[in-house]
Amino acid sequence: MTNKVVLITGASSGIGKAIGEFLAAKGYRVYGTSRNPKEQEKNGIKFLALDVTKVETIEQVVEKILQQEKRIDYLVNNAGMGITGPIEETPDEEIRKVFDTNYFGVINVIKAVLPAMRSQKDGFIINITSIAGYMGLPYRGIYSATKGALELTTEAFRMELKEFNIKMTNIAPGDFATNIAAGRYHAPVVKGSPYEKNYGNTLKLMDEHVDKGENPMVMAKKVYAVMQEKNPTIHYKVGEALQKFSIALKHILPDKVYEKMLMNHYKL
Template sequence: MSDKVVLITGGSSGIGKAIGSYLKQKGYRVYGTTRSISAHPDFNDFPLLELDVREPKSIQTAIHRLLEKEGRVDVLINNAGVGITGPLEETPENAIMNAFDINFHGPLRMTKAVLPQMRKQKNGLIINITSIAGYMGLPYRGIYSASKGALELVSEALRMEVRSFGITVANLAPGDYATNIAAGRFHTAASKDSPYTTYADTLNALNDDVDQGGDPIEVAKSILKIIAHPSPKIHYKVGAFLQKTSVSLKRLLPQKVFEKMLLKHYKL
């Protein structure tokens, strides 16, 4: 059991809710965030703070309220994210910017907001929920892959920068899990006039992968192992065997061979 204070962005649904509920059962003092508390009137799994990772003032207000209540923050889990699909050529610029604002800049803003308190405590743990997609450029998911891949890399640098303060940074890259992420994803419309004729079929396949994904409790259990470990490493992965193995295959196989595997998988 632990009385550590855990803050989870995007905690009102999906993977974030699964993580929060599981950690609360294990004795952690859990707080989640959501952009609109009024949108979740019946949520009682754990306390929610209103917070939008795109808005610095919103972040500062929420962190201030948390510290007023608890006086500390031991673990930050940067989970809030947004999916985005579409041919790069046809994906609107504002959709690309929004995806990076939430998936990359959002975790950076959150990290900056908690670091002063963690330095004061002389300890803390920051876990970034990335994606196995962040290890490779996937067709029609290039923006999503890039935003998560960027978070993986910046975490490596941050980990070394804050090590001397007693703060640890780790990434957890999930594969596909059965959540509502597809419903909130931005997807470029599959136009009949588009030259990217394979996009519609690929989009359907992506949605099927999510619907057939694993139970988010697997992610929650992986998070607990990271928190409980005395010296967490930087990169963790959780998901179906083939999804996790694909990361190793990309590193081991010749580039063109791996590319052919992806083309075959997505029927391109």
């Protein structure tokens, strides 16, 4: 059994919940966050209120854990939100909101734990990104951008942190059966919009993919496996073989051929 301390953002449902419960069963001391926790503790996860878009709540949670545990060994940045819509018709405030959550929020949580990890000369930060971050997907362009930005930032961050013995990696899931579709911002399908037909059809296809997605426990087991690695690599992908293969194809195929493949997939 281990007494290592893990902080997981977005742990009340879906992938974050599965990761928290799996790690707690393995003996980790797990602190999970959500904006409005309904319980103080459940299935081994101690819940704390945290909104990644509000730095003061991040600092309060980190301080509370350090007061109780004296250390934070692992940070799993899982909190995030989805967004769909034609980029032209997506309100600026919604674009900023998803960047605040999926990108700036993650950066601020990392900044909050780094002093403690540097002091203890050890730490491991895992950023949950998305296979969508490896390609610009139609009507999910903003979401792809937030996750792609985090993938690249992690590459830089890793090099900056090596001298402090702090590890960082990305784990990119494909489609998983979670409630992200219900919680994401949907730009409305506007009657008479030039995007009405294609966006409407693509939206239905995206929701079908999530509904048929894999069990979040697959991600939990992958996170645990990566946590055991002494020298983790930079990028991990978790999902159906076709989803992971699509990333490899992007490096092989000419740009226009790959674009055509995506358009055929989404029936555009």
